Amino acid sequence: MAISLTLITNLFIAVIALLHLYILVLEMFLWEKPAGLRAFRNTPEKAAATRVLAANQGLYNGFLAAGLLWGLWLGDAGLHIKIFFLLCIAIAGIYGALTAARKIIVIQTVPAVIALGLLATS
Incomplete structure (x- = not known):
């Protein structure tokens, strides 16, 4: 069966979507813990000083995940919702790569662009 x-x-x-939920957890709940410090290459001092900003970023990642899950839940009717949230993720990844860390383009933008390409061909 194909x-x-x-x-x-x-x-x-x-x-x-699961990746963005994981990022939410890292940024909102594990920012100052060893997993968060490792993931974002932060020092405990820098993490403490940026904790509130990171939690805000985490919340936004949660909204991106929720949008994708909503689009999936709607089935065929969710096509435009999936496209919108994937574009948001791709653009956020480009901005993050330009302003924060280049690896963000691989973690966020590349998967979003691949998904958009898959949507265009399916």
């Missing part, structure tokens, strides 16, 4: 391109696309989008 797996449809639509199923592969939706699974890929679900993984991106």
Whole structure:
């Protein structure tokens, strides 16, 4: 039994949503813990000083994940919602790569662009 391109696309989008939920947890709840310090290469002092900003960023990542999950939940009717939130993620990744860390483009933008390409072909 062959797996449809639509199923592969939706699974890929679900993984991106889970990634953004993971980022939410890192930024909102683990920012000052060893996992958060390692993930963002922070010192305890810098993490303490930026804790509130990180929590705000985490909340935004949660909204991105919620948007993707909403689009998935709507099925075919959620196509434009998935496109919108994937574009938001891609643009945020580009901005993050230009202003914070280059690796963000690989973590955020590349998967979002791949998902957009899959949506365009499915």
